[in-house]
Amino acid sequence: MPNIKIFSGSSHADLSQKIADRLGLELAKVVTKKFSNQETCVEIGESVRGEDVYIVQSGCGEINDNLMELLIMINACKIASASRVTAVIPCFPYARQDKKDKVGSRAPISAKLVANMLSVSGADHIITMDLHASQIQGFFDIPVDNLYAEPAVLKWIKENIPDWKTCTIVSPDAGGAKRYSGTISLWSCAVIKPCPELCGHSKICNIFDIFSAFRLISAGATKVYAILTHGIFSGPAISRINNACFEAVVVTNTIPQEEKMNHCPKIQVIDISMILAEAIRRTHNGESVSYLFSHVPL
Secondary structure, three states: OOOEEEEEOOOOHHHHHHHHHHHOOOOOOEEEEEOOOOOEEEEEOOOOOOOEEEEEOOOOOOHHHHHHHHHHHHHHHHHOOOOEEEEEEOOOOOOOOOOOOOOOOOOOOHHHHHHHHHHHHOOOEEEEEOOOOHHHHHHOOOOEEEEOOHHHHHHHHHHHOOOHHHOEEEEOOHHHHHHHHHHHOOOEEEOOOOOHHHOOOOOEEEEOOHHHHHHHHHOOOOEEEEEOOOOOOOOOHHHHHHHOOOOEEEEEOOOOOHHHHHHOOOEEEEOOHHHHHHHHHHHHOOOOOHHHHOOOOO
């Protein structure tokens, strides 16, 4: 793949390396550091003139520092004459702040602000995954590819749950249950939280709301798996998972999970690096990425 550079930010070096390995490329050289006054400094270590540049930085860890680092890296590549700069943001920061929380609220729409900052810094294109709300794409005046973890999740279910053909997909809303059941061809139900009896007796459940596990077991489920995309696990989440009746809590590696896995053996990870790598390859070659909405690259 000529005329392409892959840079890694500080937030998730392991995922960046997996993407580069998948593409058969070396990560481009960059040095990021902080001055004594805590300002972020970025030094691009090789020429990007005329190159198609991809910068991988997830919205996790020290989110504000990592976001600022991403903006500076984009701008550094742009003013160094890169032909195109794409920000690959597996977990989009501030995505939950995508609207005012109530009528008359003075709260900002921070996701829109982040979109503006990325555009102003010089980003030509955004690749992200499972936005909190798909309409966030409308905050941008540049192309945004919102990829889905769903194909990788379904692949994991088929490979790791022996009785997957008889399991029940459970979701806190009808839309989630319908989306997955239509793809995997299973009987499913949308669980309205006051009515756990909607779950069929003696079923293996794949649930997307981790706080309903006990209610499902009491309603007759034999095993409960929690499956979600961006496993942030803030506050007391780890201790609650350890004390819950989950068979496993399955998350994507859009966010680093190694430390959390050390404290919680129930956490398992779905690798989505091949989806992001294929999106980069297709973007670089001018191909459609819609295939990735329903397929995992081989």
